[in-house]
Amino acid sequence: MSKGNTQLDDNIWRSFKEGDKNAFAALYRFYAGELLNYGSKISRDRTLVEDSIQDLFFELWNTRERITEPNSIKFYLFKALRYKIQRNAKSNDFINTLDVGMFENLASPSHESKLIRFEVQSEQMENLRTLIRQLPQRQQEAINLRYYHDFSNEEIAKIMGVNYQSACNFIFIAIRKLKLNLKVSVTSFLFFLIFF
């Protein structure tokens, strides 16, 4: 798994812009895992996330000459992916409503774990994941961006299209809730990784 703070080689980005398909492949491989990880936080619809990543890279290739070098490629990709998933989800919902006339897809997100395939590392970890999944969707997203993908609060605000204070609030409120619940359910758990 690629680390969040590892930067892609500048040369790869440059070659990609010049139309080098190997560089394009390298770019994709470098970020695909992280984008899938983040995508699963925005939507539990696996196909939707996959299609959006596909669209994202296809368009990235087609517009490569026009993209001025983003300061952070990762930030750019995350922001664009979020936009794509939302837009694709919207048109899917839209089509469904045309045919069925219902908004079921917009209802509360299902917690079917079949979409999230991970290895249960430990009972405690599973416990924390369960608590995270009980947070409001946007708090989950902010937590994912902050603690796993290492974005700053300012970048999170920009990716999620909210103001800076809201991004800070999402994170703080989520952390407070997690801490309270952890205290109640598994008191000893917090010391689990102290010497990690």
Added chain:
Amino acid sequence: MDHKNLTVEDLASNESFIDWVKQSDPEAVKYWDLYISTHPDIKAKVEKARALVLNLKAAEGIDYDRAQVDSIWAKIQDRVEAKTTRSPQGTGSKMTWAVAIVSIFLLSTSIVFWFLSRPAGHDQTLSAYNQQGDDFIERINETDQPLEVQLEDGSTIVLESKSRLKYKKGFLHDSSRQVYMLGKAFFNVTKNPYKPFIVHSNEIVVKVLGTSFRIESPEHGENILVSVKTGKVSVFAPTDVIKNNKRDGVILLPNQQVTYARKNHQFEKTLIESPEFLGEGITSKDFVFDNVPIARAFQTIESAYGVEIIFNEEVMRNCYITAPLGSESLREKLKIICETIGASYEIIDANVVINSAGCQ
């Protein structure tokens, strides 16, 4: 920061503290190392917060599936190849299209579209309305009244005065239903997901599977207008423009329209002048808002008209609306709501964008 009352959650959500935990910023490392050594009483909290930060990182590090990464890449490559080579005889690419078509159709039982894998030059030559041939059927409306033309597949086209329509004899046997039109016409296309319906009009190409829409494309007009009543429609610019500008076209949903400026090859997407309700179950009564959160009022409007309303949920959290709306037009409704809560709206790219500083 009031360090005396620092809580575990204060620490765990503090950016500089997180940097210290991850050892990613030397400044933060220096600061917190010093701080902790000079404030021994905070140590227990620091340890809890540090564990929480690390556990969160581990919990979010859900392993992804390599096969998934590979399969997405295969699809991206197919699309990139299809675009650069545009080879007509690749059976592989034909298969891909077939699979794509079937899966799209299964996913949404409604109208979808796709790019044809046929070579670009082919489309371009066919798009000329004035091509010659004995095997074409042409209908010209020289009256002052609209003329309804029924095609073999059940689709109907209402041709306005001075408008012309042309299609090949037995065009239903081709892989797609291609017609040529100049002037103004309203199309009601019978759905057939296996045979897209393609209208060539001047230099633009409109592709649908089944839907109703209108094209205004006078032979010597400056602009071409396509507006959608039902379904989903894609509008493409001429192939050479696509190549140079890398612009693939525009997708339109009901109540949206696009104007194509022929001179500078620009698409401009917006809402039609008077958007209509999308479903039959929607009545004026749905818009009687009595102290309703603004987000819910917007949602009612979004689903009734199929528009997207973009607003800052956080900022507008305290906005409530009381307004007995009903049969006003969409723009009128938006205007009244905005005036009530001291906001304003713009229509940008067929979306409604609300500007608001929030409510007290």
